[in-house]
Amino acid sequence: MNRTTEKGVEILFFCSAFISALLTLALFGFMLMLGLPLFAEGRFFSILTQPWAPHLGQFGIHPMIAGTLAISLLSMVFAFPLSLGCAILITVTSKGWVSRLLRKAVEMMTGIPTVIYGFVGIFLLVPLVREFFDAGSGMCVLTASLMLTLLVSPTMILFFCDSFERVPVAYGTAVLAVGGSEMQRFLHVTLPHSWPGILIGFTLSLGRALGDTLIALMIAGNAVQAPGSLLDSARTLTAHIALVFAADFESLEFKAIFACGIVLYLLTTLLVMAVRLLSGRKERWTR
Template sequence: MNGWRERAAQGIFALAALVSALLTGSIFGFLLFFGLPLLTGGRLTAILTQPWAPYQGAYGIAPMLAGTMAISLLAMSIALPLAMGCAMLISLSGPGPTGRLLRKAVAMMTAVPTVVYGFVGIFLLVPVVRQLFDHGSGMCVLAAGLMLALMVAPTMILFFCDAFARVPRDYGLAVLALGGTETEKLLYVTLPCAWRGVLTGTILALGRAIGDTLIALMIAGNAVRTPTSLLDSARTLTAHIALVFAADTESLEFKSIFACGLLLYLFTAVMVVGIRAAGRRRPGR
């Protein structure tokens, strides 16, 4: 009767899913195809360890890797306590208007475009950093880290709040029944029970911090040097891609951005696999 229609529809839906999934693979394939000349013949270690000196034939992305790590780890170490505190406040204030309003405000903050953070960073934060520390242009790891922290904190807060909310209510009620306070409930029951969600949120936020382009590109200064202080200018892997992509497409300089792309891709893959593995081991309480 209508059997062929059913089967055709199912085929089309399956095909769409397959095409979408293959896309993920083909992105990796293209990056590898373009980056390969730079990765074969023992040049892989050189790429990862050498400095960046195109005129001397050294196309190492080590400084960019260090820049990415410095900026994103600084951002995380600022954002993590802030996000934890804010999530705790939302959790402590319970279902009342304070918590609800705060949650709404935080959710709204996730919608702010990163280019806007970068723009305000250049004209508001960078001059302040420059005057406060009297060091260079003010475009540095510190400025980028601060702005990036502000960008990733809302995502973390929402994740932490969800993790807190998933802890069974009975646990908390038991603490209160034993004469514990709301603070003790949060500290000794909710937090220990929700650590997995907190970890997942933190890893995802780290991924966003590493993957963000515009904030670092606009306010980290983009110097190709391994940063040694918070006030040093630095270039991230993402900013490197944005700055070099217009080079001659046959040059090794151009090919190096695919090494950056591959590195970012592999990082994402490891992150996803890690989070999925953590999720699977969750005991069925």
């Protein structure tokens, strides 16, 4: 009796894990199934490269892919140095309660809802950008990536801090022992030894930036065009899904959002694989 319960519960645990994992596959399956017409006659590839022109019967998502990449990569350009600086501030430059307080503040920041950034973006940042650059509506790639920077930085900072702290203390003490300063220890020992962790933090944050919907939807302007400059309005894959959603189920226009879903899924998988590869290296590195 006791042994059967024991076995039964184990099977229950296993099923939970297995079904959860299966759901991840099921999600991809559903995307493929509902987007099936897209794959007829080799249309999928052209969808990735064509422009979006429903009146011409073209439902390509190329502009959205370009918009997603532009906004997320630009936000990484802002967020990476900012996060690195903040992580250095927390782990090296500041001491004691200041450092703890900063860390707490950054941790709290990860809890701020995305929609809040979008909301404040609309009413505060968009008018600022509009007036400063004298650029149309002010809803553009630059605005969205600035707000996105605020969204992804906290996670990146925490990752960087962790990877700095993982570097064995003994390595650094050697520098201090020969009269080096804290900053020298950081620059010559900690930083070179924590690059795998830094890359992992970067990759994960890039994933977060690619996958965010609300900020781009609310403040990037949503124009269907591959952005030519920072002040152009753009639409991301995620925003596209949210916007086209209301249309007719059976139309090819609607099916195209499943192509967006598939592309986002594949991008995510790619980044996850990259992180796994990096963590494998990281383990070898720190051993």
